[in-house]
Amino acid sequence: IDLCGPSVPFLLGLEDQDVHQCDEGWVPVYTSAEKKLAVMSIGFLLKNRSDAVIWRGPKKTAMIKQFLEDVNWDELDYLIIDTPPGTSDEHITVMECLKTVNTDGAIIVTTPQEMALEDVRKEVTFCKKTGINILGIVENMSGFVCPNCSECTNIFSSGGGHSLAELAKVPHLGTLPIDPRVGELAGTGKSCVKELPDCTTTEVLQKIVRTITVGAE
Amino acid sequence: IDLCGPSVPFLLGLEDQDVHQCDEGWVPVYTSAEKKLAVMSIGFLLKNRSDAVIWRGPKKTAMIKQFLEDVNWDELDYLIIDTPPGTSDEHITVMECLKTVNTDGAIIVTTPQEMALEDVRKEVTFCKKTGINILGIVENMSGFVCPNCSECTNIFSSGGGHSLAELAKVPHLGTLPIDPRVGELAGTGKSCVKELPDCTTTEVLQKIVRTITVGAE
Numbered sequence: 120i121d122l123c124g125p126s127v128p129f130l131l132g133l134e135d136q137d138v139h140q141c142d143e144g145w146v147p148v149y150t151s152a153e154k155k156l157a158v159m160s161i162g163f164l165l166k167n168r169s170d171a172v173i174w175r176g177p178k179k180t181a182m183i184k185q186f187l188e189d190v191n192w193d194e195l196d197y198l199i200i201d202t203p204p205g206t207s208d209e210h211i212t213v214m215e216c217l218k219t220v221n222t223d224g225a226i227i228v229t230t231p232q233e234m235a236l237e238d239v240r241k242e243v244t245f246c247k248k249t250g251i252n253i254l255g256i257v258e259n260m261s262g263f264v265c266p267n268c269s270e271c272t273n274i275f276s277s278g279g280g281h282s283l284a285e286l287a288k289v290p291h292l293g294t295l296p297i298d299p300r301v302g303e304l305a306g307t308g309k310s311c312v313k314e315l316p317d318c319t320t321t322e323v324l325q326k327i328v329r330t331i332t333v334g335a336e
Numbered sequence: 337i338d339l340c341g342p343s344v345p346f347l348l349g350l351e352d353q354d355v356h357q358c359d360e361g362w363v364p365v366y367t368s369a370e371k372k373l374a375v376m377s378i379g380f381l382l383k384n385r386s387d388a389v390i391w392r393g394p395k396k397t398a399m400i401k402q403f404l405e406d407v408n409w410d411e412l413d414y415l416i417i418d419t420p421p422g423t424s425d426e427h428i429t430v431m432e433c434l435k436t437v438n439t440d441g442a443i444i445v446t447t448p449q450e451m452a453l454e455d456v457r458k459e460v461t462f463c464k465k466t467g468i469n470i471l472g473i474v475e476n477m478s479g480f481v482c483p484n485c486s487e488c489t490n491i492f493s494s495g496g497g498h499s500l501a502e503l504a505k506v507p508h509l510g511t512l513p514i515d516p517r518v519g520e521l522a523g524t525g526k527s528c529v530k531e532l533p534d535c536t537t538t539e540v541l542q543k544i545v546r547t548i549t550v551g552a553e
Contacts, residue, residue, distance in 0.1 A: 123422035124455035169457035171423045173465065176393025179424065205340035205420065206388045207396065234522055238341035240386035248390065263480060267487035274480060274491075274516055299491055305451055 120183050120213065121203040122172050125162035132308025138163040143191040150308070159190050176208035183212045204238060206245040214249045224252030226292070226331070230260045231279035243287045254331055255290035256280050263297040271296075292330055293323040337400050337430065338420040339389050342379035349525025355380040360408040367525070376407050393425035400429045421455060423462040431466045441469030443509070443548070447477045448496035460504045471548055472507035473497050480514040488513075509547055510540040 128134050128148075136148040138159070147157035161172060161182065174182075192198070202209050225246050229239040239256075246253050258280025264271045274297065284291035301311045301320045312321050345351050345365075353365040355376070364374035378389060378399065391399075409415070419426055442463050446456040456473075463470050475497025481488045491514065501508035518528045518537045529538050 123424055123458065126451050126454060129451055129454050168454060169461050171458040171461040171465065173423050173428065173462055175397075175425050175428060180392075203422065206390050207340055208392050208425075211390065211392060232519060232522070234343050234346055237343060237346050237385060241340065241388040244386050244388040245390055248388065263489075263491060265482040265485060265487060266489060268482060268485035270482060270484035272480075272483060272516065274514055275519060297491055299489065302449060302492060305449070 125160045127160045128162035144189040180212045224254040228257045231277045232275040236279045253289040255292035256284045258294040261294045293327045342377045344377045345379035361406040397429045441471040445474045449492040453496045470506040472509035473501045475511040478511045510544045
């Protein structure tokens with residue numbers, strides 16, 4: 120529901136896909152023939168990848184409601200909603216729409232530098248004020264290992280996710296390093312879990328998924 | 337006017353400052369006794385740095401109008417407006433408010449990876465559709481020089497700002513590398529131009545400022 124910057128179709132290599140209508144509503148885009156992962160994004164509705172969605176809040180709210188109510192999601196195990204940064208229309212609308220159903224909670228992603236933590240503290244306050252359970256905090260872009268000399272530099276400082284989790288009294292789910300190999304996979308439709316089974320990113324991601332799914336059962 | 341994530345007070349080391357009222361309106365916060373730089377941010381109006389602004393579009397629009405109309409800005413050479421990412425309420429409101437006065441234009445900042453360029457292409461479309469002149473594109477976080485072995489790695493790929501500028505037919509103002517020393521200065525109120533006169537960031541920033549100010553005269 121990042122209507123102004125929908126990156127999910129690009130990340131999953133689905134940019135040329137279209138959403139179709141059926142009697143039950145919109146048919147989401149599937150990443151494979153096995154139909155394991157269904158995706159809906161405003162990116163599929165734009166004719167051109169440089170098209171801008173120049174909408175004020177009420178129009179964004181109406182579209183988000185359609186994504187939740189008018190998409191033929193079929194039977195789902197998990198519904199993952201990716202939001203833009205902030206605590207405004209998108210977040211308020213999702214919170215209100217999901218009030219009537221049981222949600223597991225929110226995963227908050229931050230980068231480690233103090234400036235990002237400033238903003239993410241506000242996201243934590245949003246969740247607490249609106250009664251959304253926080254599943255935990257993930258620290259992304261933490262530390263870079265030089266491919267030449269293997270020296271690890273904490274480019275954007277480090278430990279911010281951990282200290283924020285302590286402050287907010289929520290679990291710290293994991294710390295993801297910067298790995299250019301993972302970035303290169305973006306847009307190819309390939310997953311680092313399959314392509315780079317031994318890298319730290321894969322290890323941390325799998326640990327995070329295990330923690331969350333066990334907690335949800 | 338990034339109302340949900342106001343970072344400017346932190347970046348300038350002004351977090352403990354308050355905005356006061358005078359007969360002519362709000363008095364902005366000055367960074368020094370010489371009153372060279374006046375700052376206004378919703379950050380000054382929040383009691384606590386973790387407070388969240390949970391507002392839908394119309395309330396954000398009203399606050400932005402106040403920032404432009406009710407602040408006693410005095411005589412200004414330049415008014416710089418920092419926006420959040422996106423093409424929604426904040427951007428539409430600023431564009432409408434500034435229609436009646438002459439603006440020099442917009443500076444678009446991107447990071448080099450394809451995913452960021454996806455979003456920034458939409459910002460370019462926004463400016464073109466709404467008739468805002470684009471002064472140019474700055475590529476930030478481009479390349480990281482290992483402090484141990486001096487090997488430069490293009491962590492998030494590179495050249496994206498340049499190719500986007502070509503595509504959009506606007507000037508490419510400069511390419512800023514990742515420098516942990518510059519990041520450390522954030523929040524101290526110190527400037528890399530003064531503290532690190534020989535670093536690439538300083539050199540590129542000064543070139544960008546020269547290009548923009550010469551163009552504006």
